Amino acid sequence: MSLRLKIQLIVVALTLLFIGAVLTLQYGAFKESVNEEVVAANRVAAQLLNRTALVVAAQGTPAMLGYLQGVGRIRSNDVMLFDAAGQELYRSPPSPYKVGRDAPEWFVDVIAPRASEHAIAFPGGKLVVRANASRAVLDAWEHFVELATGAVLLLVIANVLVFWVVGRAVKPFARIVDALKQVESGRFDVKLPALRGIEANTIGTAFNRMVGVLGTQLETEKRAVRAEMQLSDSRELARWVDHHIEQERRMIARELHDELGQSVTAMRSMALSIAQRTRAHDAQAEAAARTIADEASRLYDAMHGLIPRLAPLVLDNFGLAEALNDLVARTRQAHAGVQVDVDIGLGDTPLASDAALALYRAAQEGITNALRHGHATRLGLALRASGDTVSVELVDNGEGLRADWAERPGHHGLTWLRERVESLGGRFTLEPASPRGVRLRAEVKAAPAATAREAVNASSPGAEA
Numbered sequence: 001m002s003l004r005l006k007i008q009l010i011v012v013a014l015t016l017l018f019i020g021a022v023l024t025l026q027y028g029a030f031k032e033s034v035n036e037e038v039v040a041a042n043r044v045a046a047q048l049l050n051r052t053a054l055v056v057a058a059q060g061t062p063a064m065l066g067y068l069q070g071v072g073r074i075r076s077n078d079v080m081l082f083d084a085a086g087q088e089l090y091r092s093p094p095s096p097y098k099v100g101r102d103a104p105e106w107f108v109d110v111i112a113p114r115a116s117e118h119a120i121a122f123p124g125g126k127l128v129v130r131a132n133a134s135r136a137v138l139d140a141w142e143h144f145v146e147l148a149t150g151a152v153l154l155l156v157i158a159n160v161l162v163f164w165v166v167g168r169a170v171k172p173f174a175r176i177v178d179a180l181k182q183v184e185s186g187r188f189d190v191k192l193p194a195l196r197g198i199e200a201n202t203i204g205t206a207f208n209r210m211v212g213v214l215g216t217q218l219e220t221e222k223r224a225v226r227a228e229m230q231l232s233d234s235r236e237l238a239r240w241v242d243h244h245i246e247q248e249r250r251m252i253a254r255e256l257h258d259e260l261g262q263s264v265t266a267m268r269s270m271a272l273s274i275a276q277r278t279r280a281h282d283a284q285a286e287a288a289a290r291t292i293a294d295e296a297s298r299l300y301d302a303m304h305g306l307i308p309r310l311a312p313l314v315l316d317n318f319g320l321a322e323a324l325n326d327l328v329a330r331t332r333q334a335h336a337g338v339q340v341d342v343d344i345g346l347g348d349t350p351l352a353s354d355a356a357l358a359l360y361r362a363a364q365e366g367i368t369n370a371l372r373h374g375h376a377t378r379l380g381l382a383l384r385a386s387g388d389t390v391s392v393e394l395v396d397n398g399e400g401l402r403a404d405w406a407e408r409p410g411h412h413g414l415t416w417l418r419e420r421v422e423s424l425g426g427r428f429t430l431e432p433a434s435p436r437g438v439r440l441r442a443e444v445k446a447a448p449a450a451t452a453r454e455a456v457n458a459s460s461p462g463a464e465a
Helices: 003-057 061-071 105-111 134-184 198-278 283-310 313-318 320-334 353-372 412-423 449-459
Strands: 077-083 088-091 117-122 125-131 339-345 378-386 389-396 427-432 438-445
Touching: 003 061, 003 077, 003 105, 003 117, 003 125, 003 134, 061 077, 061 088, 061 125, 105 134, 134 198, 198 283, 313 320, 313 353, 320 339, 320 353, 320 378, 353 378, 353 389, 353 412, 353 438, 412 427, 412 438
Parallel strands: 339 378
Antiparallel strands: 077 088, 077 125, 117 125, 378 389, 389 438, 427 438
């Protein structure tokens, strides 16, 4: 039901109540007026006839009959003459007032007073005066009809005016409803003009402001979604690039180990062989050959120190636990004054190759930073499997990290490491250790056994061949 119809029905109901109240009050006035007129006329007629009846009756019944015929009609009364036997001798003529017209019976029943009758007895007969309210009731009925007709006209005129006024008043709200429907359908560029009326204009202004804010928020949300998609694409690209970089590192490491390592070993062997052959007759050639052999040895050692930094071949061949043990052994060898404690508790927990590599890189980066930047003298490395997660934790006693370490140069590896772990669905934390130093922790999800086995097979040398 529309607002306009509701207001119209309310106005109709109020108008009908008003008309009903007025007609009720008029009904009381009509009834009182008719009663007063009829009763008063009946009393006056009875008193008049009572005084004259005895004088006229003394002259006989014919004289009374002649007197009544001379008097004629007495207002609002019927006069009847009866002889001693009860036979009617005379009845007053009908009223000439509005002849042929009468009020409805139902109106007479609710308006007319109770019948009033006076009897005057005299020798030889009886005179009866009876009240007749038909004309007074007819007058009341005509006034009632006029009042009801005026009330109906008032009702019609009032409702026509209200319909027109309310239509003009609620017309702006139809535009507001239409604008709301357009917003509901997905249009957020709807603007309402200045509307007639204080309330409508206030609603229109609030609507325009709401649509503006909503449009801004939606645009912001769209930009956020686009940015998130771009960030997701960037992460996928970074993950793809990182994967291919690791593959290239593995290939280079294997080339160094297999091809260059064999070549350097062959060079050293040939140099030592030349030194043996020339030792007796050419000391200068022997010294040159031994110099070549020593340089080949140093080159071989440098190459073997570079290979784990490029790609931990031990990780591919023997798993994360052995790779970490190898990393600790090389650290102890390179830094004799540093104490490194190891606690490996991986067990048989399966781990995908990407997750294992991320944990290995976390330990490698943590050790490098602790020694290079923190100048640590003691390291504690732990590998733990708990439920469906595997974590690497490294604690050092170095100088620690400054609060703005992420923005300072030299720590891009940690930022890259965090992104790498989080891209695998893991967690990376870096916090101060007690009483000094840094606590690095990387945690990733363990993989189902079948997935881990496939990942290991895919990363093995045979798979790449």
